[in-house]
Amino acid sequence: MPPLLVKDLSALWTGDRVLRDVSILMVGGKVVELGSVAVPSGAVVIDGGGKVGVPGLVDAHTHLVHAGTRLGDFVKRLSGTSYTEILEGGGGIHTTVAATRAASEESLAGLCRARLRAMLERGVTTVEIKSGYGLDVATEVRMLRAARAAAWPIDVSTTFLGAHAVPPGCDRGQYIDEVCGPMLTACAPLCEALDVYCDRGAFTLDEAVRILAAGKARGLALRVHAEQVAHTGVAAVAARMGALSCDHLEQLDDEGVAAMAEHNTIAMLLPGAMVYLRDPPPPVAKLRAAGVHMAVATDFNPGSSPVADLWTCATLACLTMGLSPEEALAGITWNAARALGRTGKGWIGPGSAADLALFAPPPGEIADPRVLVQHMGGHRAEMVFIAGRRAC
Numbered sequence: 264m265p266p267l268l269v270k271d272l273s274a275l276w277t278g279d280r281v282l283r284d285v286s287i288l289m290v291g292g293k294v295v296e297l298g299s300v301a302v303p304s305g306a307v308v309i310d311g312g313g314k315v316g317v318p319g320l321v322d323a324h325t326h327l328v329h330a331g332t333r334l335g336d337f338v339k340r341l342s343g344t345s346y347t348e349i350l351e352g353g354g355g356i357h358t359t360v361a362a363t364r365a366a367s368e369e370s371l372a373g374l375c376r377a378r379l380r381a382m383l384e385r386g387v388t389t390v391e392i393k394s395g396y397g398l399d400v401a402t403e404v405r406m407l408r409a410a411r412a413a414a415w416p417i418d419v420s421t422t423f424l425g426a427h428a429v430p431p432g433c434d435r436g437q438y439i440d441e442v443c444g445p446m447l448t449a450c451a452p453l454c455e456a457l458d459v460y461c462d463r464g465a466f467t468l469d470e471a472v473r474i475l476a477a478g479k480a481r482g483l484a485l486r487v488h489a490e491q492v493a494h495t496g497v498a499a500v501a502a503r504m505g506a507l508s509c510d511h512l513e514q515l516d517d518e519g520v521a522a523m524a525e526h527n528t529i530a531m532l533l534p535g536a537m538v539y540l541r542d543p544p545p546p547v548a549k550l551r552a553a554g555v556h557m558a559v560a561t562d563f564n565p566g567s568s569p570v571a572d573l574w575t576c577a578t579l580a581c582l583t584m585g586l587s588p589e590e591a592l593a594g595i596t597w598n599a600a601r602a603l604g605r606t607g608k609g610w611i612g613p614g615s616a617a618d619l620a621l622f623a624p625p626p627g628e629i630a631d632p633r634v635l636v637q638h639m640g641g642h643r644a645e646m647v648f649i650a651g652r653r654a655c
């Protein structure tokens with residue numbers, strides 16, 4: 264693979280700052296030089312004039328593998344029924360579980376592939392994908408295999424979320440035994456992390472701790488759906504257990520903020536779900552003051568966040584949660600990559616992965632990555648590179 268030089272890029276978000284009039288040299292899947300770069304012999308040269316560059320975006324919380332529709336839930340919520348009431352009445356997640364169980368692995372992989380392709384066109388090069396719409400061993404395995412089959416050329420990180428809900432009619436204790444036993448045994452080889460939904464109508468704090476401990480014992484990284492509908496205390500506990508991220512956080516308390524700061528746990532902000540469910544915002548000012556790093560993700564799923572555009576979520580994080588454009592950009596690049604343990608991604612500099620997306624600014628706008636946050640969504644990359652190869 265010949266060297267690739269993006270020459271005289273008008274503006275670049277490196278992961279933590281904006282550089283202007285900069286060239287990027289990529290060799291062997293890595294960035295090797297940044298700044299004023301001479302053209303090496305045999306290099307492929309791309310003119311970056313007038314373009315905005317960002318590291319390949321990282322969507323660090325998604326539920327891309329699923330089948331079926333949740334239009335009925337959407338209509339009920341507009342009529343005043345809460346998400347938790349729908350879930351406790353046997354709808355919500357359980358509607359998607361029924362459709363996903365009925366789908367073949369090939370059809371699930373095809374749906375996931377189409378969703379990933381749409382994300383790639385927006386500059387996303389790394390995506391976390393959860394299971395959790397199977398709630399039985401066979402379907403959870405099928406979901407994780409489908410996610411891995413759909414991945415290329417995107418870097419996909421898979422997460423086991425058997426603890427998404429207790430299936431209707433199942434004995435609660437027996438189901439948790441299954442999640443911590445045969446389901447985890449079958450799914451652990453297919454994933455990097457374990458997640459648990461700890462909330463009203465889902466799993467209690469004690470149940471969540473048991474499930475997280477089982478995942479940790481298997482060598483899996485930990486994530487947690489935390490403090491979304493009701494405060495449970497799971498964010499503080501999960502942070503102390505070494506969780507990479509705590510996600511949602513609308514009901515996060517001061518103890519949770521302090522624990523996340525102490526243990527370098529990423530706060531995963533999900534503005535799509537917050538807006539769809541009409542929830543209050545997380546305590547962003549307290550997280551910022553404590554030095555907690557904040558990531559932003561789509562939480563793409565058919566019920567509470569049918570939002571596939573990470574740029575839209577970056578803008579919503581500013582408008583509804585109080586992030587600055589720079590914090591939102593860091594949230595969909597460097598901080599999101601850290602939440603997945605992908606420390607070579609989400610930034611551009613010598614030694615980083617050669618994952619890069621190039622955009623034209625909106626018509627009439629200046630070449631500045633913050634403009635892509637100001638203008639809500641719809642941005643399509645002109646070029647996307649993964650490991651130094653053009654992927655889109």
